[in-house]
Amino acid sequence: MPDQLLYAMEAGLNGLMAGVMYALVALGFVLIFKASGIFNYAQGVLALFAALTLVGLQDGQVPFAHLINAVFGTDLHSFGWTLPAVVAIALAAGVMVLLAVVIEKLVLQHLVNQAPIILFMATIGMAYFLEGLGDLMWGADIKKLDIGLPQGINETIDTLTYNAFGYGFFIDNLDIVATVVAAVLVISLTLFSQYTKYGRALRAVADDHQAALSVGISLRFIWVLVWSIAGIVALVAGIMWGSKSGVQFSLSLIALKALPVLMLGGFTSIPGAIVGGLIIGMGEKLFEFWIGPMIGGATENWFAYVLALVFLVFRPQGLFGEKIIERV
Amino acid sequence: MNVANPEGYTTPDGRRIGGVLMEMKNITLRFGGVNAITNISFDIRDGEIRAIIGPNGAGKSSMLNVISGFYVPQEGEVWFKGYKRGPMKPYQVARLGIARTFQNIALFDGMSVLDNIMTGRLTMMKSGLLGQAIWWGGAQREETENREKVEKIIDFLEIQNIRKTPVGRLPYGLKKRVELARALAAEPKLLLLDEPMAGMNVEEKEDMSRFILDVNDEFGTTIALIEHDMGVVMDLSDRVVVMDYGKKIGDGTPDEVRNNQDVIDAYLGVSHD
Numbered sequence: 001m002p003d004q005l006l007y008a009m010e011a012g013l014n015g016l017m018a019g020v021m022y023a024l025v026a027l028g029f030v031l032i033f034k035a036s037g038i039f040n041y042a043q044g045v046l047a048l049f050a051a052l053t054l055v056g057l058q059d060g061q062v063p064f065a066h067l068i069n070a071v072f073g074t075d076l077h078s079f080g081w082t083l084p085a086v087v088a089i090a091l092a093a094g095v096m097v098l099l100a101v102v103i104e105k106l107v108l109q110h111l112v113n114q115a116p117i118i119l120f121m122a123t124i125g126m127a128y129f130l131e132g133l134g135d136l137m138w139g140a141d142i143k144k145l146d147i148g149l150p151q152g153i154n155e156t157i158d159t160l161t162y163n164a165f166g167y168g169f170f171i172d173n174l175d176i177v178a179t180v181v182a183a184v185l186v187i188s189l190t191l192f193s194q195y196t197k198y199g200r201a202l203r204a205v206a207d208d209h210q211a212a213l214s215v216g217i218s219l220r221f222i223w224v225l226v227w228s229i230a231g232i233v234a235l236v237a238g239i240m241w242g243s244k245s246g247v248q249f250s251l252s253l254i255a256l257k258a259l260p261v262l263m264l265g266g267f268t269s270i271p272g273a274i275v276g277g278l279i280i281g282m283g284e285k286l287f288e289f290w291i292g293p294m295i296g297g298a299t300e301n302w303f304a305y306v307l308a309l310v311f312l313v314f315r316p317q318g319l320f321g322e323k324i325i326e327r328v
Numbered sequence: 329m330n331v332a333n334p335e336g337y338t339t340p341d342g343r344r345i346g347g348v349l350m351e352m353k354n355i356t357l358r359f360g361g362v363n364a365i366t367n368i369s370f371d372i373r374d375g376e377i378r379a380i381i382g383p384n385g386a387g388k389s390s391m392l393n394v395i396s397g398f399y400v401p402q403e404g405e406v407w408f409k410g411y412k413r414g415p416m417k418p419y420q421v422a423r424l425g426i427a428r429t430f431q432n433i434a435l436f437d438g439m440s441v442l443d444n445i446m447t448g449r450l451t452m453m454k455s456g457l458l459g460q461a462i463w464w465g466g467a468q469r470e471e472t473e474n475r476e477k478v479e480k481i482i483d484f485l486e487i488q489n490i491r492k493t494p495v496g497r498l499p500y501g502l503k504k505r506v507e508l509a510r511a512l513a514a515e516p517k518l519l520l521l522d523e524p525m526a527g528m529n530v531e532e533k534e535d536m537s538r539f540i541l542d543v544n545d546e547f548g549t550t551i552a553l554i555e556h557d558m559g560v561v562m563d564l565s566d567r568v569v570v571m572d573y574g575k576k577i578g579d580g581t582p583d584e585v586r587n588n589q590d591v592i593d594a595y596l597g598v599s600h601d
């Protein structure tokens with residue numbers, strides 16, 4: 001096989017796995033948008049906040065240490081323990097559920113029946129608030145997230161591909177783990193929504209609020225439920241991205257990459273979010289590989305948006321979204 | 329037959345009607361300057377089929393919405409099963425055993441007929457979130473039991489052949505039937521039907537009338553229904569409330585109402601001055 005093709009295959013595979021990460025973030029958006037029609041600008045910050053909380057809990061950091069020290073003149077930093085990763089993850093998930101309850105109580109509940117743009121603005125406010133809260137609780141420094149996931153080149157794939165093509169592919173173990181975790185997450189979410197009564201209630205609310213009320217579904221409970229699920233999805237995304245490149249503010253910007261994914265996949269389709277993520281991930285790596293060198297590189301910064309834009313022109317409802325036919 | 333007897337009464341066709349199940353006392357509902365309902369009182373008795381009729385915009389749907397908690401009246405009291413009901417959200421009313429259908433059909437278009445009807449049983453299912461999420465035995469058994477109940481309703485309403493069809497693809501008449509099925513799935517004490525036969529052809533209307541009578545007869549469900557077709561109203565209902573411009577202008581058996589001069593005037597469009 002020609003070298004060029006092999007390199008491209010490697011780039012494509014890596015792109016697919018980066019796409020999984022995009023899909024994870026997009027998934028959080030879709031869940032909330034489907035159930036409530038809210039475009040949750042804070043989804044990226046949610047991932048950042050979740051990752052910060054996880055690291056803080058795991059390392060036994062004292063929350064709000066800076067604030068407490070400043071006010072009381074103490075010198076607190078750490079509880080002096082290190083929690084096992086599983087425990088820390090479970091606790092962080094608990095914090096995300098708690099956060100969902102608080103968001104519903106303090107924000108959403110008061111904005112029922114408001115126009116989508118108002119709700120969107122509220123989530124912008126939430127994003128900045130959460131960002132500040134994360135800083136205040138856990139400090140603004142870049143943190144290392146290590147829950148013991150395997151990292152580095154996967155030797156098996158390297159050897160296999162070397163024996164087959166005479167060229168070993170570099171595939172990161174972390175990406176493989178992320179792919180498996182994302183797959184498990186999506187499958188469990190699908191099973192939950194298809195085969196449990198809460199899943200059915202969730203779909204009912206997503207379909208028609210009025211009808212959902214009439215069969216005894218409490219919308220407030222459903223909001224808490226979806227925001228909890230979105231928070232846990234954000235935690236998973238935060239873990240994967242954080243393990244890869246540390247927990248820092250830029251993590252919240254991955255949300256921006258989810259936007260083209262959503263345009264491609266449609267805002268209401270879970271399969272759309274996944275396929276959209278994969279297309280964008282693979283597309284930008286392959287484009288960078290083939291076209292990038294001709295036009296000076298760094299195409300990954302904009303490729304996704306241009307692809308999404310082209311897509312919008314031809315299929316505004318997204319890959320899996322239903323065609324919108326205006327009634328006249 | 330003495331319809332005013334607090335103990336209830338026996339209908340001409342021999343059905344036993346019990347005491348008061350639901351009582352609306354001096355209900356007034358306003359939207360801005362519009363009085364949708366003005367100081368209306370009436371009751372619904374246990375086991376009864378109670379019709380609410382009146383010209384367009386009379387406030388019939390508004391009344392149903394007050395009963396089901398979608399609208400909150402500015403004045404008046406709602407009594408159910410002998411207790412005064414505090415302000416309630418629609419989902420809380422549903423959990424009291426009051427199910428409804430909508431004038432403009434509110435179904436879950438993206439879900440199958442079966443799933444739509446299953447949502448009707450949400451109030452009956454007790455297992456918790458965690459059990460559901462992890463799919464423990466109890467949750468599964470509950471799902472199976474509810475599924476069996478739903479299948480009975482599907483048979484009852486003769487919609488076996490469309491069980492798996494997404495509701496959005498069904499013709500209008502069948503949608504109305506699925507909406508009734510979903511309401512029945514909750515095994516309601518009181519069933520509210522907002523124009524269950526609107527837009528149906530004669531044959532569909534006959535089917536629907538038969539279903540309503542059977543529901544009342546076989547399950548003992550109390551029914552309040554809004555309907556424009558006078559023939560249907562006269563055939564089905566035990567007692568009728570007549571509304572016009574938000575006011576109650578008649579209340580009694582179909583015969584009484586039919587001979588009431590105010591009602592005749594309202595339907596003939598005699599001017600209000």
Ligand SMILES: Nc1ncnc2c1ncn2[C@@H]1O[C@H](COP(=O)(O)OP(=O)(O)OP(=O)(O)O)[C@@H](O)[C@H]1O
Pocket residue numbers: 359362363364382383384385386387388389390391431
């Ligand atoms: N949500 C609402 N907001 C504002 N006005 C409303 C609302 N719902 C009903 N109304 C008004 O209340 C009045 C009664 O309406 P309602 O829908 O109860 O009438 P109806 O008897 O059901 O009529 P129809 O036979 O046409 O269904 C109308 O003037 C209507 O415009």
Ligand SMILES: [Mg+2]
Pocket residue numbers: 388389390431
């Ligand atoms: Mg109406």
